[in-house]
Amino acid sequence: MFDSVSLYRKMLTCRRVEEAIAGLWQEGLISGEMHLGIGEEGINAGVLDHLGDGDAVALDHRGTAGMLLxxxxxxxxxxECMGLEDGLCGGMGGHMHLFSKDHLAASSGIVGSAGPTACGFALAAQHLRPKKVAVAFFGEGAMNQGMLMESLNLAAAWDLPVLFVCRDNGTAITTSSPAVTGGSLEERARGLGVSGKNISGVDVEVVWHEAAVMLDRARSGKGPSFLRTTCLRPQGHFLGDPLIRMVHKPVAEMKPRTGPLVSAAMSSGGASIAQRLAAITKIMAMIGRTARTQLGSAHDPVLQMRKKLKITADDLAGLEEEVELTVKDALEQALQSLPAGGEEATK
Amino acid sequence: MREMTFSQAIEDALTQAMKEDQRVVVFGEDVHALRMNLYTRFGEKRVRPAPISESAFLGTAVGAAMAGLRPFVELILIDFLAVAADAIINQAAKVEAFSGGRWKVPMVVRAGCGGGYGDGGQHEQSLWGWIAHIPGLKVVVPSTPADAGGLLLAAIADESPVFFLEPKLLTDDLLEVLGSGGRTTVTYDIPTGGRSGPVPERWEPLALGRAAVRREGTDITIAGAGIAIHRATEAADLLSGEGISASVIDLRSIAPLDRDAVLKDVESTGRLLVVDDDYRDFGLTGELAAAVLESGLPARFARIAVEGTIPFDPKREQKVLPNVERIYEAARRLMER
Structure with a gap:
């Protein structure tokens, strides 16, 4: 049964935990890159709500919400994101490499690698855990990765119980995905023998029902499915995404880039003026596209679910306070775990 | 002489190469953003964003190089080579040998390498030993802006597949995007040298496979490439305070490897310490130990390299990567033996 209150709680928890992680990253308590799933909660929660013990999940570099769910x-x-000894993986993996053997949940920072891993989880399920399934999460950029296309075919050929979930925000790092992708992704999956569907990831209820059908198919031995879900990710590819910074602080961020860019456009030697104009136009389009990904409430899966909840205002306030407290508690635990002088750790 | 950062030197030398030779084409992930200036100047036909399909675009570079272009592929991080190993190990590296030397593959793969900014063991590897292991491939690792530009030009001019590896701690562009992301709340142990420096008015190719003596010494030879050179130079300063005179040899190229330059120095010092940001086993450090043994020189040997998967935790990462303290301690121990 679709339980809107429970789904809302899960989505809100993901949002708040990832916001807390973003805060720690900004403060310098987390090093390196940080890829979050803010804007994808409807997809993550709508699919993973169906998983239970013995089911497996292969995540990509954006796996914090998946692990939580x-x-x-x-x-x-x-x-773990902070690299602490008592983190999920003892501080060895970091946010891109989260592993929980107990949950059969693994992640990887290599684009497309969730496909083969999920196939392996599904093969093990065929042998060892009848009726159990594996889910692979990846972006639309990963759909151009050979290993992922190969795993779609393998899953079809071997009737593996896999659900391939493509979270499509239309942009592969900074590249417009349609500009580097031939054909449609659902047709591609279908061409490899995996039936596919294309839905909006904003409405968790739609995702939930579609995933239910596809996972039932897998559990009953009818093989893999492909679910393409569209979403907006307001933080871009990762926190500190230069394109997002250009949109928010155009003067500060563009200034150091403009000089070299103008001189590149004007220098002798190079392409024709028409070709140079075309290139500049595409750079401006790339920045414009980024500006449009800012999450308005219409594209926010958490706010959309909130609007549809059929509970009293008091109950809603209670639920939200509970989530806030749970996340606050987790954050406090993490900060208490910092070794003395730990703030220097990432410096 | 001009003054440039490491990243500026690379882009400037690449610009010169593209101006001089229409056959030089750039492609790879996000090149319209990474090489925004070149994209604007030379247009999309010559600076072309690729899908996240390393097998396809590295394999395409091999074919394009065979058929007359001089592809310059932006792989972003050397870790991603693993995704497309066949294109390099079984195709690019083999064509010249299989064709009896009649057909060559003049392509360059540029990628960031190394850690020190807390990005975890799948994005911070060096992997040059892996590349150098394969006959038919060349791999260079510059440590200064002047070398970066000169080696880049040589790599483009070379008739073989050449990997151009760029230590991320020396760059401003890669480190900004992958490390700080606009934050001012993080800092790294960045070497004092190497991030900017004098470069020639006009780039000339530097011969591949020639080491540079960065510091002359009489007691111990420290050899390495990339970041290790700056760490070794700092350690050598400390050692001189103890009356130990260390020479520092910047290999600049892992394949071909300038064994002679190292052996010549070891002949006078009698001690070799190899510092490597790549993995220890079956790599550069062992290769130089073999060179010393094969030469018959009566030298003492020690090495510092990465001994396991690089931890995400920045504190442990610092201990795993070669650092000044480890080099200093190892050099002192080698003096005592």
């Missing part, structure tokens, strides 16, 4: 403690995830 499979039941990994928020504090363990936050601590």
């Amino acid at each position: 499979r039941g990994v403690e928020a504090a363990a995830i936050i601590k």
Whole structure:
């Protein structure tokens, strides 16, 4: 049964945990890159709500919400992002490499690698865990990766119980995906023998029902499915995405880039003026596209679900306060785990 | 002489190469953003964004190089080579040998390498030993802006597949995007040298496979490439305070490897310490140990390299990567033996 209150709680928890992680990153308590799934909550929660013990999930570099939704403690995830000894993986993996053997949940920073891993999880399920399934999460950029296309075919050929979930925000790092992708992704999956569907990832209820059908198919031995879900990711590819910074602080961020850019456009030697204009036009279009990804409430899966909840205002306030407190508690646990002088750790 | 950062030198030398030779084409992930200036100047036909399809675009570079272009592929990080190993190991590296030397593959793969900014063990590897292991491939690792530009030009002019690896701690562009992301709340242990420096008015190719003596010494030879050179130079300063005179040899190229330059120096010092940001086993450090043994020189040997998967935790990462303290301690131990 679709339980809107429970789904809302899950989505809100993901949002708040990832916001907390973003805060820690800004403060310099998390090093390196940080890829979050803000804007994708409807997809993550709508699919993973169907998973239980013995089901497996292969995540990409954007796996914090997936781990959370499979039941990994928020504090363990936050601590892992901070590289702490008592984090989920002892501080060895970091946010791109989260692993929980108990949950059969693995992630990887290599684009497309969730496909083969999920096939392996599904093969093991065929042998060892009848009726169990594997889910692979990846972006539309990964759909151009050979290993992912190969795993679609393998899953079809071997009737593997896999659900391939493509989270499509239309942009592969900074590249417009349609500009580097031939054909449609659902047709591509179908061409490889995997039936596919294309839905909006903003409405968790739609995702939930579609995933239910596809996972039932897999559990009953009818093989893999492909679910393409569209979403907007307001933070871009990763926190500190230069394109997002250009949109928010155009003067500060563009200034150091403009000089070299103008001189490149004007220098002798190079393409024709028409070709140079075409290139500049595409750069401006890239920045414009980024500006349009800012999450208005119409594209925010958490706010959309909130609007549709049929509970009293008091109950809603209670639920939201509970989520805030849970996340606050996890954050406090993580901060308490910082070794003395730990703030220097990432410096 | 002009003054440039490491990243500026690379882009400037690449611009010169593209101006001089229409056959030089750039492609790879996000090149319209990474090479925004070149994209604007030379247009999309010569600076072309690719899908996240390393097997396809590296394999395409091999074919294009065979058929007359001089592709310059932006792989972003050397870790991603693993995704497309066949194109390089079984195709690019083999064509010249299989064709009896009649057909060559003049292509360059540029990628960031190395850690020190807390990005985890799948994005911070060096992997040059892996590349150098394969006959038919060349791999260079510059440590200064002047070398970066000169080696880049040589790599483009070379008739073989050449990997151009760029230590991320020396760059401003890669480190900004992958490390700080606009934050002022993080800092790294960036070497004092190498991030900017004098470069020639006009780039000339530097011969591949020639080491540079960065510092002359009489007691111990420290050899390495990339970041290791700056760490070794700092360690050598400390060692001189103890009356130990260390020479520092910047290999600049892992394949071909300038064994002679190292052996010549070891002949006078009698001690070799190899510092490597790549993995220890079956790599550069062992290769130089073999060179010393094969030469018959009566030298003492020690090495510092990465011994396991690089931890995400920045504190542990610092200990795993070669640092000044480890080099200093290892050099002192080698003096005592």
